[in-house]
Amino acid sequence: MNTHSAAEKMLSTGLFYTAGMLGHAFGESLKDGKRSIENIKKNSRYEIIEENDPVSKIKVVAIDGRRVTIDQLQNAALLFKRPSLLVGSDSHAL
Numbered sequence: 666m667n668t669h670s671a672a673e674k675m676l677s678t679g680l681f682y683t684a685g686m687l688g689h690a691f692g693e694s695l696k697d698g699k700r701s702i703e704n705i706k707k708n709s710r711y712e713i714i715e716e717n718d719p720v721s722k723i724k725v726v727a728i729d730g731r732r733v734t735i736d737q738l739q740n741a742a743l744l745f746k747r748p749s750l751l752v753g754s755d756s757h758a759l
Contacts, residue, residue, distance in 0.1 A: 666691040671701040672711050675725040677734045681714075683722045 666688075674690060675682055682690070688698030702723060705711045712727035726732065 666693050666697055666701060668701050668704040668708070669728075672705050672725050672728055673734055675705075675723075676728055676732075677736070679724070681716060681722040681724045683720055686722075 671687055671691070675687070682698075682702070684698035684702050685695050686698070687701055688695050691697070705713060705723065705725065706715070710729050711725055712730075714724045714726055716722050716724075731738075
């Protein structure tokens with residue numbers, strides 16, 4: 666999990682995440698979840714909503730001003746959902 670993939674996941678679900686929930690969503694540790702949350706909070710490219718009652722959690726509402734995920738944009742451009750075989754592939758890279 667890197668910060669950007671964590672932010673994309675948070676944007677796609679539209680949910681509030683604690684560090685533990687984020688780590689669990691990626692099958693990683695609480696420490697990795699905390700690191701990603703802190704990086705998202707510090708980086709101005711991520712627009713977030715933060716709640717602290719009863720526990721600290723954040724929700725990503727935009728990435729670089731974009732309020733939908735890359736997958737959602739691609740699906741809209743193609744007018745259909747991308748086949749799962751193509752999702753996340755680097756077929757364009759040589």
